[in-house]
Amino acid sequence: MQIQTNIENLENYKIYLTVQKAVEEFLEKKGYLKIDLPVLSPALIPESYLEVFETEFRYFDKKEKLYLTPSPELFLKRLLAYGVGDCYYLGKSFRNSDPPAKLHSFEFNMLEIYKMGVDYLQLADEVLEMMEYVNKKIQSASWRTKVKSQNYNSKLKINFSQWEKISVSKAFERYAGISEKELFDHQLFIKKAKEKGYRVDNFSYEDIWSQIYVQEIEPKLGINGYPTLIYDYPKEFAALAKLNPDGKTAQRFEFYINGVELGDCYTELTDWQEQEQRFFNEDKIRRKNGKIIHPIDKGFIEALKYGLKPCGGIAIGFDRLALIFAGVSRIDELKLINIV
Amino acid sequence: MRVNAGNLKKGDFVFHQGEIWQVQKADFYSPGKGSALMKTRIKNVISGKNVEYVYKSAEQVEVLDVLSIEMQYLYKDNENLYFMDERTYEQYSLPVNVVGEVANFFKEGEKMYVYIYNDKPLTVRPPLSVKLKVIETEDAVKGDTVSGAKKPAKVETGAVVMVPLFVKVGDVISINPETSEYTGRV
Numbered sequence: 001m002q003i004q005t006n007i008e009n010l011e012n013y014k015i016y017l018t019v020q021k022a023v024e025e026f027l028e029k030k031g032y033l034k035i036d037l038p039v040l041s042p043a044l045i046p047e048s049y050l051e052v053f054e055t056e057f058r059y060f061d062k063k064e065k066l067y068l069t070p071s072p073e074l075f076l077k078r079l080l081a082y083g084v085g086d087c088y089y090l091g092k093s094f095r096n097s098d099p100p101a102k103l104h105s106f107e108f109n110m111l112e113i114y115k116m117g118v119d120y121l122q123l124a125d126e127v128l129e130m131m132e133y134v135n136k137k138i139q140s141a142s143w144r145t146k147v148k149s150q151n152y153n154s155k156l157k158i159n160f161s162q163w164e165k166i167s168v169s170k171a172f173e174r175y176a177g178i179s180e181k182e183l184f185d186h187q188l189f190i191k192k193a194k195e196k197g198y199r200v201d202n203f204s205y206e207d208i209w210s211q212i213y214v215q216e217i218e219p220k221l222g223i224n225g226y227p228t229l230i231y232d233y234p235k236e237f238a239a240l241a242k243l244n245p246d247g248k249t250a251q252r253f254e255f256y257i258n259g260v261e262l263g264d265c266y267t268e269l270t271d272w273q274e275q276e277q278r279f280f281n282e283d284k285i286r287r288k289n290g291k292i293i294h295p296i297d298k299g300f301i302e303a304l305k306y307g308l309k310p311c312g313g314i315a316i317g318f319d320r321l322a323l324i325f326a327g328v329s330r331i332d333e334l335k336l337i338n339i340v
Numbered sequence: 341m342r343v344n345a346g347n348l349k350k351g352d353f354v355f356h357q358g359e360i361w362q363v364q365k366a367d368f369y370s371p372g373k374g375s376a377l378m379k380t381r382i383k384n385v386i387s388g389k390n391v392e393y394v395y396k397s398a399e400q401v402e403v404l405d406v407l408s409i410e411m412q413y414l415y416k417d418n419e420n421l422y423f424m425d426e427r428t429y430e431q432y433s434l435p436v437n438v439v440g441e442v443a444n445f446f447k448e449g450e451k452m453y454v455y456i457y458n459d460k461p462l463t464v465r466p467p468l469s470v471k472l473k474v475i476e477t478e479d480a481v482k483g484d485t486v487s488g489a490k491k492p493a494k495v496e497t498g499a500v501v502m503v504p505l506f507v508k509v510g511d512v513i514s515i516n517p518e519t520s521e522y523t524g525r526v
Contacts (some may be wrong), residue, residue, distance in 0.1 A: 049375060100370035210374030215394050237373045
C-alpha cells in the first residue's frame with residue numbers, strides 16, 4: 001500500500017465537512033449527545049462476517065491484545081443501559097479485509113445514532129428529517145457556486161420528503177421472482193436459486209441469499225427519486241436486532257440511494273440471554289472461517305442484564321452519505337489523503 | 341493459476357462456465373450480510389457478450405496465464421480486425437464485437453498489444469491513450485466562455501468525441517480509447 005495525496009479533492013472535501021457540520025447541528029438540535037469513544041478495545045462483539053485489526057499494547061513484560069473497533073456499538077450500548085439517553089458517535093471504525101474500493105475502506109467514518117423509546121421505523125423518520133436538513137444546508141452553502149463539479153446538480157435529484165418503503169420479502173418477489181414461501185424456507189430457496197442459475201454447492205443459505213440480494217435487489221433500491229427503506233430481514237440476518245412477532249423476520253431496515261447502501265437500523269435486542277446465544281453462534285462461525293479470535297465483550301452482556309430500555313439504533317456509512325451529497329461515486333474522491 | 345476472486349482485477353482472463361472471459365470491472369463489496377463479494381463485469385472473448393457476475397471474494401477462480409504480444413494493427417472489415425506479429429509476420433484476426441468500441445480509435449499501422457492464449461488471440465489490450473488528428477469540428481463561438489463547455493469533434497478514424505471549445509480542425513488530441521474521453525491536446 002502507499003500514501004496518495006489527492007489535493008484535487010479539496011472541493012469535495014469541503015462538501016464532506018458541510019455534511020458533517022449539518023448532521024451534528026441537526027442531532028444537537030434534537031437533543032442527542034455526541035459521544036467520543038476509544039477505537040482500541042480489549043474485547044469486541046463477535047460478528048461472523050467482519051474481520052478485525054489486532055494489535056498489542058506493550059509495557060515492559062506486559063503484553064495485551066487490543067483490537068480496533070469495527071463499530072462503536074459495544075461502547076454505546078453500555079452507556080445506553082446506564083442511562084446516557086439519546087446519543088451518537090461520529091468517528092472512525094475499522095474493518096480488516098475490506099480492500100480500498102469504490103464504496104469500501106478498511107478505515108472509515110461511521111455515524112451511529114441511538115434514540116430511546118422508539119422502534120426501527122420510528123427512527124427512520126428522524127433519519128429522513130436529518131437528510132432533508134443536510135440537503136437544505138448543502139443547497140444553500142456559500143461555496144456551492146465555486147464547485148466545478150458539473151455532476152453536482154444532475155446527480156442529486158433525491159427528494160427527502162418521504163421514504164420509498166419496501167419489505168425484504170416484497171423486494172425478492174418483485175425484483176427476483178422469489179415468493180415469500182421460498183424466501184423463508186432454506187430448501188426451497190436453494191432450489192429456486194439453483195433454477196435461476198446461481199451456484200449453490202457448498203454455499204450457505206446466507207451466502208446465496210446475499211448473492212441474489214446484491215445482484216438483483218440492491219441495484220433497484222433508491223433509484224426512483226426517493227431514498228428507499230428496505231425492511232424486515234430474515235432472522236438469519238438479525239445480528240443485534242429484535243425479532244418480529246412472526247418469528248421469521250427481524251426489525252431491521254437498511255436504506256439506499258442510487259443502489260448504494262447507506263445505513264443499517266435495528267430495534268435493538270434487549271434480551272441478554274438471546275444476545276449471549278447469538279454471540280456464541282457468531283463466535284463459532286468466526287472460528288470455523290479462520291477469522292482472528294478475539295475475546296467476546298462480556299461487559300456488553302452485563303450491561304444488557306442491568307437493563308437496556310427499548311431503543312432504536314442506526315449505523316450510517318458517513319463517507320457514503322457524504323458522497324451522495326458531493327455527487328461523486330467513490331469514497332476516495334472525498335479524501336485529501338488516501339491509503340491505496 | 342488459481343486465485344481468490346477477491347484478487348481479480350480488470351484485464352484478467354478467467355475460466356467461467358467452460359469459456360474464457362475477460363474481467364472488465366471488479367469491485368470489492370461487503371454487504372454485511374453473508375460473505376464479502378467481488379462484483380464483476382466479465383466479457384466473453386468469443387461472443388463479446390458482457391455479463392455481471394458476483395463471486396464470493398474467498399472463492400477460487402482460475403486465472404489464465406496470457407501472453408501480450410506487440411503487433412501492428414493492419415485494418416478492419418465488417419467482421420474482424422487484423423493484426424500482424426512483426427517478428428514472425430504471422431497475421432491474427434479478432435472479431436469486432438470482441439474488441440469492442442475501443443477499436444473506433446485504432447489507426448491503421450499503429451502498434452498495440454494483443455493477448456495470446458494457447459497460440460490463439462483473445463482480444464486487444466487497449467492503449468491507455470491514442471493520439472488522433474481532428475478532421476471535423478465547429479469553430480468556437482466567440483464570447484462563449486462557459487467553463488467546461490464541450491463540442492463534438494470527428495477524428496481521423498471516424499470516431500466522434502467531445503472536446504473543449506478551443507480544439508480546431510488539424511489539432512492532434514489524445515483520447516482515452518476505453519472511455520472515449522478527450523484527455524488533452526498534443
